[in-house]
Amino acid sequence: MASIQLPSSQAQAAAELARRELARRRAATRYIDFLPTVAPPGWVYDAPHLRLIGQHLDAVTRGEIDRLAIFMPPRHAKTETVTIRYPVYRLEKQPLTRALVTGYNERVAHKFSRKSRNIARGRIAMTDKTGADEWETTAGGSLVARGVGTPPTGYGFDLILIDDPIKKREEAESPVYREKIWDWYTDDLYTRLEPGGAIILTLTRWHYDDLAARAIASEPNRWTILRLPALAEENDPLGRREGQALWPDRYDIESLGRIREVMDPYSFESLYQQNPTPREGSFFKVNQLAIVDAAPAELRECRGWDFAASAGKGDYSAGVRLGVDGQGVWWVTDVRRGQWAPDERDGHLRQVAQLDGPGVKIRMAQDPGQAGVDQALRLTRMLAGYSIRSERVSGDKATRASGLAAQINAGNVRLVRGAWNGELIEELRQFPQGKNDDQVDATADAFNELTLASQSLQGKLLR
Known part of the structure; x- marks a missing residue:
């Protein structure tokens, strides 16, 4: 049976209708429903803590939250969920979004950007500008990647994602390094935020005087804080019983217990419970x-x-x-x-x-x-x-x-x-x-x- 050939004008109209229908469906999609469509092999995004993060990111997308701090233990999918995939989702829903993604150094930031770019290919039309440091869409959106200390000079952003600005304990304990990060945030990043733009801070807490503590203190009534300790405490945001694991499918109570035995209490409380406290002094405790x-x-x-x-x-x-x-x-x-x-x-x-x-x-x-x-x-x-x-x-x-x-x-x-x-x-x-x-x-x-x-x-x- 011969195929029916539509006139070019009708074909174009049909293609346009199909494009609009796809755009409509994507615009109506919640972030947690978007994640399975871009999940790497073997990953399951149907965990309660990821659903809660998705709800908060939906609120950011709607403009209801413009400062979001997410505190989570290592290896609990915070970077994959927030820093890498959320910019792609935003560019689909709001094509003119200009996003900045940052990591503790330039190499890591570019790695995040490449992953986002590779996910976006096939979903979003791109220009010839597809570098790891910056890529653009034909609709006018973009993603720029910078490491801690590198200013994104010449750009303005609707969305700034800061992912784990501290790499190791030595940096966390250095007042000089913490001050460097704070100066970078206030002078180089905050000044690049467009009116109505949002900042998402996704990190593991290393120190009580980290970027999160200072940023929240500088705008105390503006930040929405999502603290997700590895082991549930009183008034857990997920409704967990005290002592229940955050992601038992990957890190059950026994696994977390073994980690806790190896680490000193100071480090476990900060890195896994997201509750950094000062080291005890000799005169003042x-x-x-x-x-x-x-x-x-x-x-x-x-x-x-x-x-x-x-x-x-x-x-x-x-x-x-x-x-x-x-x-x-x-x-x-x-x-x-x-x-x-x-x-x-x-x-x-x-x-x-x-x-x-x-x-x-x-x-x-x-x-x-x-x-x-x-x-x-x-x-x-x-x-x-x-x-x-x-x-x-x-x-x-x-x-x-x-x-x-x-x-x-x-x-x-x-x-x-x-x-x-x-x-x-x-x-x-x-x-x-x-x-x-x-x-x-x-x-x-x-x-x-x-x-x-x-x-x-x-x-x-x-x-």
Whole structure:
């Protein structure tokens, strides 16, 4: 039987209708239903935690979530599910999407990009630009791949996917490296995000002061956090019983138990439970500090200030706001810190006092000698109307901080989540052997001001 040949115009119309129908079906597809169509051999994407991730990614696609943090153990398909396949899904549903994919180095980022590109071929029409560092679709969409520290200069993005920016423990424990990642995020990535764009941070937690902690603290009310520990804890987002494995088909309780036996508790708690805590210090048991989202409204508060001996020599001035509630729980609610010249420091002191309000007492360490007295008098006059007191420093630093240490070591101190958490915790952990102690001194002074009821609280100088 001879085949029927449609006129070219009819054939084109039929092809267009078929194309539109395919586009309609793809647009209606949930992400979790898309995954089996692009799954590698042997992979099953019908796991509860992957379904939950799919629901969150659908919300990102709809514009309901624009900051999503996903914390998962190693080898639980977070990269394959989120970083590699979700950009392809977005380019099918929203063809003009411009996506940025990042990894801990350039090679890894390009590997992600190649995998995404290979999946997209046959599903999405592409231009001749098909490199691992950047590829484009004929509809105007694109995917750019960069490693940590490499700026995507000249581009704007609707979708930024950051995948495990830390490679190993040595990097995680380095304050310098963590600061490098933060600078890259704030200066090179965040500035490339288009209005209405979304950031997805998919990682295994290595450190309490990692990129996730800082990013969430910088926009505390914006992030949706999906924390999926290997072994379920109380209030599990999947409804698991406590101790139940996240992906028992691959890592059952026995497998996770063997891993736990090999690893030290510090590493297992961070990498597998997504609950990084500080290493215990010798003076301050900083692993007893709890980081919370907010403090009670009713606190008796003081901001302690410790001033640098000189500007430009690595010394810091710090102002720490500390409060105590009616149950005797202590709350660090804010830290201001910088390497400021005297005039700049005074400006910060005045501005912070105005922000705190007259209800927050001010305690300043007074330098010895007449110069210290003169400075204290000048600052007291500058801050007229506030409850301010200068205390002449006496005794060693450890003795002055002993009362604060007792409360921290008993688990009675909370830190309100903020970008300053990491630096304060690290300084407390290293005290008294650390390079800097300005924040410790300021916090201890505020603590002593609030606890030593026998001292005057009316803003006068001690002679």
